[in-house]
Amino acid sequence: KGHLDGWKAQEKATYLAAKIQSGIEKTTRILHHANISESTQQNAFLETMAMCGLKQLEIPPPHTHIPIEKMVKExxxxxxxxxxxxxxxxxxxxxxxxxxxxxxxxxxxxxxxRIDPQAIQKMAEEQLTTLHVRSEQQSGCLCCFL
Structure with missing residues (x-):
């Protein structure tokens, strides 16, 4: 039971972090003309992680951790x-x-x-867009974004 609980905690954090990163990358690709800054992308990542109740992963998963995606692929x-x-x-x-x-x-x-990873990815996309629009408004060049 302890191993399963440890695996679940690790997998939840790792999987959702990957979904959040995927949402940010997708939005950055879609809005490539907007030149979204690295710091805005990082802030969107951290804020979405916080919204999900996740802390930034300080340590990568142990090499013994087998992710869901690897199991499914095999x-x-x-x-x-x-x-x-x-x-x-x-x-x-x-x-x-x-x-x-x-x-x-x-x-x-x-x-x-009982968490929809696609919804989490969408949250990250929306968070990045919101932060980018906010930073553009502050620098006064929203006209080129819209």
Whole structure:
């Protein structure tokens, strides 16, 4: 039981931090013309972590920690039919595999923790946009953002 509790605590923090980072990266890509500063991105990350009741991860997970995404990927790739399916279109197989792994992993995470990781990612996207707009308003160049 102690190992499971430790794994859950580590996985919750690690998984959500990755989702928050993903939301920030997605928004930064979408608003690439806006040149969102590193400090604004970092503030959005930290504020979203705080909204989720998470502290910044000082230490990376131990090498013995096996994340949900790795488990899902290994189960999928162990299936011969799924392997054959991936081989049919090698040009898209990696992106398709990544999308399938993310979707299933999000569902597993939601089932374990009762938290929707996609909602957390969206919170990070909104937080970054809000902070960026606020900083643009303060520097008086919102016109180029809108």
């Amino acid at each position: 189960v999928l790739l162990a299936d011969k039919t799924f392997q054959a399916f991936l081989v049919t279109d090698p040009s898209t197989s990696q992106s398709m595999l990544a999308e399938i792994v993310e979707t299933i992993s999000d569902q597993v995470f939601h089932a374990i923790f």
